Amino acid sequence: MNAPLCLLLLSLASVHLIAADRSGGPVDLSSPSSPRSGVLLREKREVRVQEGKGHMQMSKSANDFFVRYVQRVNLVRRLLGTDTEEVQVREMVCELVNYNGPAPQPAEQATPLVGKTLRVQKPGGRWKYAMIGGKPTAEQQKFLNDLAFTTLLLEIPDVCLTNQTHKAGETWKISLNEAKGRQYGAVVAKDIECTLVSVDARPDGALATVHLAGSFSMERPMGYVSSIEATFDVTLVRRLSDMLDVDTKISGNLKNSSSVNDLDGKPAQLTLELPYTLVRTQAVERK
Numbered sequence: 001m002n003a004p005l006c007l008l009l010l011s012l013a014s015v016h017l018i019a020a021d022r023s024g025g026p027v028d029l030s031s032p033s034s035p036r037s038g039v040l041l042r043e044k045r046e047v048r049v050q051e052g053k054g055h056m057q058m059s060k061s062a063n064d065f066f067v068r069y070v071q072r073v074n075l076v077r078r079l080l081g082t083d084t085e086e087v088q089v090r091e092m093v094c095e096l097v098n099y100n101g102p103a104p105q106p107a108e109q110a111t112p113l114v115g116k117t118l119r120v121q122k123p124g125g126r127w128k129y130a131m132i133g134g135k136p137t138a139e140q141q142k143f144l145n146d147l148a149f150t151t152l153l154l155e156i157p158d159v160c161l162t163n164q165t166h167k168a169g170e171t172w173k174i175s176l177n178e179a180k181g182r183q184y185g186a187v188v189a190k191d192i193e194c195t196l197v198s199v200d201a202r203p204d205g206a207l208a209t210v211h212l213a214g215s216f217s218m219e220r221p222m223g224y225v226s227s228i229e230a231t232f233d234v235t236l237v238r239r240l241s242d243m244l245d246v247d248t249k250i251s252g253n254l255k256n257s258s259s260v261n262d263l264d265g266k267p268a269q270l271t272l273e274l275p276y277t278l279v280r281t282q283a284v285e286r287k
Helices: 003-024 138-154 156-160
Strands: 040-057 062-081 086-098 117-121 128-133 173-174 187-201 205-221 226-239 244-261 269-285
Touching: 040 138, 040 173, 062 138, 062 269, 117 138, 128 138, 138 156, 138 244, 138 269, 156 187, 156 205, 156 226, 156 244
Parallel strands: none
Antiparallel strands: 040 062, 040 269, 062 086, 086 117, 117 128, 173 187, 187 205, 205 226, 226 244, 244 269
16 A cells, blocks of 8 residues: 555544544533624524414404414524624515415515614513614514514524533433513523434534424513413534534424404404424525
């Protein structure tokens, strides 16, 4: 065997041993490393509810119906520092329809946030989306709140995986500090179980596949007079070099109880049971 070939085989063997050791040993799932300020991220996500159930209880009558909801977004996010971003809305379509009988044909429509640039911050520990260069209309503010709520759901894995170092195949339970009393807008999570499914070496860095399952509740989410109880089942793929979640899938059931007004302006109670799925991909956007 000639010397160059021998050196090449030794080099390949060394790379293989390093990769095997990384996948076999414990890995830090929440190191402080993160994409640096100024990085552009392309994020695509979709929220979907199929055959949700609604119940409107009025003073002298009640109404049951089905719910279908779709929201699909394509965002370019510029990271500006800790918990601050500038977001360009390249695409955002939505459909919300209540119906009885057969489901109607899809009728997704572009939202009024398409083409807008947003400022995203986390004052007081809660995400807030605001428009740059103008005050949002009531309709635009509704969709800004929707984006903030989806971001809150996607943040659950980060909260659960803080200070977690594990080996592939390990399963563990998470105990979070629950909110004291009724802290409006705060997530109260419980019964969380996590598994580090695998760690795979890839050309762009090691990828950890993690599974999480549990439930959470909220009082007055996004300022609405309502309460939420939800389950979640999460599978995410996290790149360990920069802690970027390149692929996330969440499914579960969300129950929302709200005090509303009926068509006559009289008080009513609305209850929704929504089986949901949320999928997201993220990638560094090349300039």
